[in-house]
Amino acid sequence: MNNAIKMSVVAELVIATSGVFWAISAGPALAANDSGISDKEILICAYQPETGNESSYFRMGKGADAWFKHVNDAGGIGGRKINFEMVDDGYQPARTRVIVEQFIKRDKCFAIVAALGSAPTVAVIDYVTEGDMPLIGPGTGAQKVVSFPSKWVFPLYPSYEDEGRQLTHFASEVFKAKKIAVLYQNDPSGKSHIAGIESVKDKYGIEVVAEKGYDPKDIDVSSQVIAMKDANPDAVICSCAPEPAAKFYTERKRLGWNVPVVNVFFGKSPKVPELAGNDAVEGVYFSTIFRDFDSAAPQIKDAKEILAKYYPEEQPDPIHLWGFTGAQVFTEAMKRMSDAGGDITRDRLVETLEGVKNWTGSVVPNITIDKGEAAQHFLVKELSFVQFKGGKFEEFTPPWAGK
Numbered sequence: 001m002n003n004a005i006k007m008s009v010v011a012e013l014v015i016a017t018s019g020v021f022w023a024i025s026a027g028p029a030l031a032a033n034d035s036g037i038s039d040k041e042i043l044i045c046a047y048q049p050e051t052g053n054e055s056s057y058f059r060m061g062k063g064a065d066a067w068f069k070h071v072n073d074a075g076g077i078g079g080r081k082i083n084f085e086m087v088d089d090g091y092q093p094a095r096t097r098v099i100v101e102q103f104i105k106r107d108k109c110f111a112i113v114a115a116l117g118s119a120p121t122v123a124v125i126d127y128v129t130e131g132d133m134p135l136i137g138p139g140t141g142a143q144k145v146v147s148f149p150s151k152w153v154f155p156l157y158p159s160y161e162d163e164g165r166q167l168t169h170f171a172s173e174v175f176k177a178k179k180i181a182v183l184y185q186n187d188p189s190g191k192s193h194i195a196g197i198e199s200v201k202d203k204y205g206i207e208v209v210a211e212k213g214y215d216p217k218d219i220d221v222s223s224q225v226i227a228m229k230d231a232n233p234d235a236v237i238c239s240c241a242p243e244p245a246a247k248f249y250t251e252r253k254r255l256g257w258n259v260p261v262v263n264v265f266f267g268k269s270p271k272v273p274e275l276a277g278n279d280a281v282e283g284v285y286f287s288t289i290f291r292d293f294d295s296a297a298p299q300i301k302d303a304k305e306i307l308a309k310y311y312p313e314e315q316p317d318p319i320h321l322w323g324f325t326g327a328q329v330f331t332e333a334m335k336r337m338s339d340a341g342g343d344i345t346r347d348r349l350v351e352t353l354e355g356v357k358n359w360t361g362s363v364v365p366n367i368t369i370d371k372g373e374a375a376q377h378f379l380v381k382e383l384s385f386v387q388f389k390g391g392k393f394e395e396f397t398p399p400w401a402g403k
Helices: 003-030 055-073 093-107 118-130 160-173 188-200 222-230 242-254 271-276 298-310 318-340 346-353
Strands: 041-048 081-088 111-113 179-185 207-214 235-239 261-263 285-288 384-389 392-396
Touching: 041 055, 041 093, 055 081, 055 298, 055 318, 081 093, 093 118, 111 318, 118 188, 160 188, 160 235, 160 261, 160 285, 179 188, 179 222, 179 242, 188 207, 188 235, 207 222, 222 242, 242 261, 242 271, 285 392, 298 318, 318 346
Parallel strands: 041 081, 041 111, 179 207, 179 235, 235 261, 261 285
Antiparallel strands: 285 384, 384 392
């Protein structure tokens, strides 16, 4: 082979080889976005109790879905539309496990956003985080979730243990109670409330004279209420979802038992007086973490209009705002990533969320997310209180507020 032919062959090989290496290096660059991200779509997922005894909590999913529909109708995020895939788990942890495995292995969702439930989330959080899947704004304050040692977890609201401590303080100072009874859901949410109460009862000089649990599937709590009344407490802490709370207040009224009550925040819903009647709920206190829908804040007015547009059959409820919160924070982080350019990855999502400081663009007055793990990642950090009076929830300021 003469020199000219050799040089030609070598040149062709160099060009061909360069092309191969270019193709190999270019391939990952073209596919550097994480799974769930295409040129036109962002796929995110959530498990929700669309059916079953806890289905009133599906308002959370509807709130998130309404927000994402609004974002899509406004053009999406950086040209991508949000595909929000909600699947019904019926608040059954065994079903949640199957669903989440499908989210990760089959559907290849980018993140899990605005999912609902303590028992369901506790059942899957290890699997979710082992798969490096962001879990943003889950509707639970279960201790395992809010203290989980992982950068992938962004709890929606404070721990139920902390709420239990605050409600014990409330019973002591507002009700001047020395003896309390507790009605609680027999799952991680209720057990976390119990743990919080137990941790501070001695500090406040309180004796727990009755702890009565109920199963989310129970259709009646009358036996628990009768046993609590027989224990003669000065006050009751109700760690109850809306439907069981309504059953408690109905039975309390039937028994003519006027014991003062403070209810945990996830039971604060117009559904309670709707089911039990205004007179049965009159005077009951509730903790809360969100502004009410009658707030004059523009973010709340916008949320009300968005909910009415996409779910006109829904009566605005604080639980809708749970979904709005997680959805809005996720949207804000995705917009910041899109505006900055570069690959859309889960690691960048976490970094971007941790850069949210004093943000006032959501239904929550102010959101600051710190760097770290679940305990540093709360979207909402503060509890406040309301009282049901004259057919509506009114703000209530406890004696220690502002001190």
